[in-house]
Amino acid sequence: MAASCAEMEPAAAPRSPGTGELVCARGRNRKAVLCQRCGSRVLLPGAATFARRELFLPSMKKKTALLASSSPDGDVLQDHWLVDDMFSFENIGFTKDVGNIKFLICADCEVGPIGWHCLDDKKSFYIALDRVSHE
C-alpha cells in the first residue's frame, strides 16, 4: 500500500508470462485495452483490475460457436481484466443471453467474444487478456 506503483513488480499472484508489463503493482491495467481487430477502446489505463479465473470463451472465429454452448470450440482462458461496473467500459457490446451468460464483444466491429459476464454476478465483467490488445 505504502509502496508506489512500482513499474515492473509482479504482485502476489503468479501470472502468465507477459502479464507483468501489463499489470501495475496495484493490480490494474497499465495500458489501454483495445479491440484487436479495429482498435476500439474498451478500457482506459487503470480502469480494471487483473483477475485470474478459468473462463470458457467460444472461439473468436466462428460466431456459430456461441450458439451451442456445449460446443468445445473455444478456449479456457485464465487471465482477465475485471471491472465491477459496466459503465467502467469505454466501449463494449453485450450479446443476448446464452444461458445465464452474456458475452462481451467489441462495440464497434462486434468481434468477439472478448469477455464474459454472468447474470448471477452483477458486479463482475471480465475481458480476456488474450483476446484484446494493449497500448
Add this chain to the structure above:
Amino acid sequence: MEPGSGLQRRGGGGGAGRELAAGGSPALPSRRRKQPPRPADFKLQVIIIGSRGVGKTSLMERFTDDTFCEACKSTVGVDFKIKTVELRGKKIRLQIWDTAGQERFNSITSAYYRSAKGIILVYDITKKETFEDLPKWMKMIDKYASEDAELLLVGNKLDCEVDREITRQQGEKFAQQITGMRFCEASAKDNFNVDEIFLKLVDDILKKMPLAVMRNELSNSILSLQPEPEIPPELPPPRPHVRCC
C-alpha cells in the same frame, strides 16, 4: 434492478464498489496515468426503435464504426452497447439498446422506454409501411416513455434514394406534429449523418437535464427482458398517416 433505480444514490456509501472502480480516490498520491481514469460525467440510455428491417442495428453499429458489413450478422445477436462520447468537455457513456427482433410493438418491454433519455425512432424511406407504422410506435412512446425523453425521427437508407417512397417533407411533417421531435435522414450504410444523430441527441438530452440528475443515472444491472409473446397483442390497424397530397 431497473435502469434509473440508482437515481438517488449518488455518492452514497452503498455504491462503494462502483465508485471505487470509477472515481479516483483523492487520498492516493499517484500522479501517473495508472490511477483510475476519470469516470464518465453522464450515463444515458438511448433506445432505437422502429419496424423490422429499417436499419436500427446498422445505426447502432455505424456509430463510430467503420466496419459496416452486410453479411456478418452475429447469430447470437447484440443486446446493447456501451459507448463513450465526449461532448462539450463532458464524457458521456451511452447505453444503447437496439430493439431489433422485437419489432412487434408490444413486445418491447416498457422498462426499455421508461429509462430511456433518448429515443431514436427509425423508418425506411424506401418502405412506405415502415413510415405508416410510426403512429403505432408513437403510441408506445406516449404510453411508456418518460415525458422528457428526447425524440428523434430518422428516415434511414438514404443511400437507396432511387427507391424512395417517403419524401423528406413527409418525414419532417410527421416530426413537426410531435412536440420536441427532431427529424433527419441518414444512411447507416454510407455512414451519412449517423454520428451526428447520436451527438445531436445527446446534446439535446444534456441541455434539457438538470445537472443534479445526470450522474449515476443508471443502475449497474442489466435489464431482464421478458420473452417475446408469440402472438402480438391486438393492434389497431395502421392508419395511412400524413399522406402528402
